[in-house]
Amino acid sequence: MEWYREEYRREPDYSDLLGTLAKSPEDRNAILRKYFEPTDEERTRGIKMPMPAHKAVAELVSAGYVRVIVTTNFDRLLEQALQERGVESTVISTADQAQGALPLVHTNCTLVKVNGDYHYTKIKNTAAELGSYDERINSLLDRVFDEYGLIVCGWSATWDIALCAALERCRSHRFTTFWCKCGNLEDVASRVANFRLAEPIEIKDADTFFQDLTAKVAAIEQFDKPHPLSPKLGSAMVKRYLVDERERIALHDFVAAETEKVCAQLTGEKFPAMTPPTNEEFVKRIHRYEGFTEILVAIITTGCFWGQNSQQLLWAKSLERVANAKDLWTGISLWVDLRLYPALLLLYAGGLGAVASGKYATLAALLVKPRYKGAEGESSLIHKLNWLSVIESNPNAPNLLLPNDGRKHHFPMNEYLHRCLRPTLREFVPSDSDYDEAFDRFEYMFAMVWVDEKPKTASAGWVPLGRFVRNYSVLSSVLHHGQPVGKIIDAEVEREGENWPPLRAGLFGGSMERFRTAKQHVDSFIGGRSQYLY
Incomplete structure (x- = not known):
């Protein structure tokens, strides 16, 4: 740094340096790529991989609290974090993608990379390139800044002239803007924040802020019950x-x-x-x-x-x-x-x-x-x-x-x-014992109706059993102090015949034959398995 100041008599400037080292977007892309893609060793050490802030944002997206992300970064760390959370995002990094994208309300997550993606050569890196956006990108940003509240974090605003202009074009402030800062904002950021009527939030760093935010949202969600x-x-x-x-x-x-x-x-x-x-x-x-x-x-x-x-x-x-x-x-x-x-x-x-x-x-x-x-x-x-x-x-x-x-x-x-x-x-x-009996009877009736309602072309096959099976072996019936519900129903049908209440109510089509067929299949299915269960 001292050498540069002595040699050129000015402060080093990222845009100037990159413009001097690489004249074309293709050259700049080649230089920058190695700064974004981890080696195997770096991947093992967690270098150039999603940070806690990326993962926390992805969790907020997964939970449905964040729908749109606007980033000035070229890397794919957010995409990786979203993929790890199982979120399918719509990524917009070019004007053509902006023009053909689904409306924001129809996507789980839209990631807008206003300065491009390092995989493509058309990235905005120099001061001249950052001064303007394609009208299709501008149109998308106008909708985002008008229709959504904002959390601004990790953005100095100094170099992103076109992005500042997009924020200042939006005259409506229907939803709150929260601006995260460490100390005082720089002049450009302060101007834009004041224009947006932003609520300032003093933070330690992005990782801590988004992790805390995610934890607090989860806590509210946990207790946000009727x-x-x-x-x-x-x-x-x-x-x-x-x-x-x-x-x-x-x-x-x-x-x-x-x-x-x-x-x-x-x-x-x-x-x-x-x-x-x-x-x-x-x-x-x-x-x-x-x-x-x-x-x-x-x-x-x-x-x-x-x-x-x-x-x-x-x-x-x-x-x-x-x-x-x-x-x-x-x-x-x-x-x-x-x-x-x-x-x-x-x-x-x-x-x-x-x-x-x-x-x-x-x-x-x-x-x-x-x-x-x-x-x-x-x-x-x-x-x-x-x-x-x-x-x-x-x-x-x-x-x-x-x-x-x-x-x-x-x-x-x-x-x-x-x-x-x-x-x-x-x-x-x-009564707990009456509850047990009601539960067993419901599940047994469920199993019989399940068999009875199967299409006639389907094979008899499997039956959804339940807790009632615990009383179907001699040992289990003694341990659980219960008589098999199937035998209780047998006694009821023997006593009441066609007047058995479930038949009169229309179960099994009111048919004794259909009832007996379904019950026989359930009992047969239980008989082949009960000795292994309890």
């Missing part, structure tokens, strides 16, 4: 509407509104399907789904327990709507499958409420009426909603859902649902 009284209030509202036939429209509107609130949370932005699978993320998503659905779970449980036949389709339609709320069909199978967990919660909650109150017409509506509209066409929802469909892609689920349990669970999701829904059902079924 008020703990909300499920009780939702249940109370349903009870009030149910006792007065004149409130049927209000009941419909109330359930529909709460259903749509849940569906609004089950998006690819909040639950991206390309996030790398981890045990922590799996458990986090399970609990987030439960938080988003807890009010509707209370509503459906109350409605199915106390409601009349005239309301049964209301609960079935709510279940169908939630099951079909997901907006993406592709991605990592673990996350795609888990998107049905909210619907599984609602089915179990409503089914348990219906069984506990003996409302088999409501149970029939829940199990038979809802349809699933998938990538392969429309089918009966019941064949998509079972524990295997939801967690088949995660062999670690038993340990994650039931940690330190000390028992081997062959049906961990069923056991977990049994525990998860107990607080909601306690109001309706105070």
Whole structure:
């Protein structure tokens, strides 16, 4: 540095130096490339790799809090960080890409590299090049700076004349600009910040700031659940509407509104399907789904327990709507499958409420009426909603859902649902033994209807079993103090015949023959496996 000052009698200037060493963009590209691409040794040491700030920004994008990134850097560190988080970003580094890009609202993340990408020769590096942008880039920046709030970090603004001009062209300040700084801003940055009416944030460095921001957002997200009284209030509202036939429209509107609130949370932005699978993320998503659905779970449980036949389709339609709320069909199978967990919660909650109150017409509506509209066409929802469909892609689920349990669970999701829904059902079924019986009966009825509703051309095959299997061996029935639910149902049918309530309610098409065929298949399937289970 001293040599340069003595030789040229001025301060070294990046733009001047680069312009002197490399006259053309191609030459400059060749010089700069080695500064961006790590060697194997550098990669091992984490040099020229995404820093904590890059990773934190990628996490904010993955969670849906950041949609657009504007950067003056040529490197691909942000792209790498986004890829590591499973985020597919739209990268715009040329005017042609800006012209042909999708509207910002239709992408998960748009990364605008205003000075270009080092892989291409047309990068802006000298003062002259940084003085202006193509009109197509300007048009894109005008939309970004007008339609989005900004977090400005790590930008001096001194050399990026065209970018400063774009910020100062925007006359509307509808959304807040936050400007991160270490000490006082330089003259140009201070001018632009004042023009944007920016809120200054004193930071230590970009890594610390974005890591802290991400941690605080995650903490708010964790506690940003409905008020703990909300499920009780939702249940109370349903009870009030149910006792007065004149409130049927209000009941419909109330359930529909709460259903749509849940569906609004089950998006690819909040639950991206390309996030790398981890045990922590799996458990986090399970609990987030439960938080988003807890009010509707209370509503459906109350409605199915106390409601009349005239309301049964209301609960079935709510279940169908939630099951079909997901907006993406592709991605990592673990996350795609888990998107049905909210619907599984609602089915179990409503089914348990219906069984506990003996409302088999409501149970029939829940199990038979809802349809699933998938990538392969429309089918009966019941064949998509079972524990295997939801967690088949995660062999670690038993340990994650039931940690330190000390028992081997062959049906961990069923056991977990049994525990998860107990607080909601306690109001309706105070006795734990009665709750166990209702749970076993629901899952057994579920299995029989699952068999009965299969297309006639399909092979008999697999059956979704549940906790009730624990009572199917002599030893297990003694240990669990329970009689197999299948035998209890046999006794009921023997006593009541065609008047057995589930048949009268329309399950199995009201056909004794269809019921016996389905039950025989379920019992046969259990018989070949129960000795290995408990």
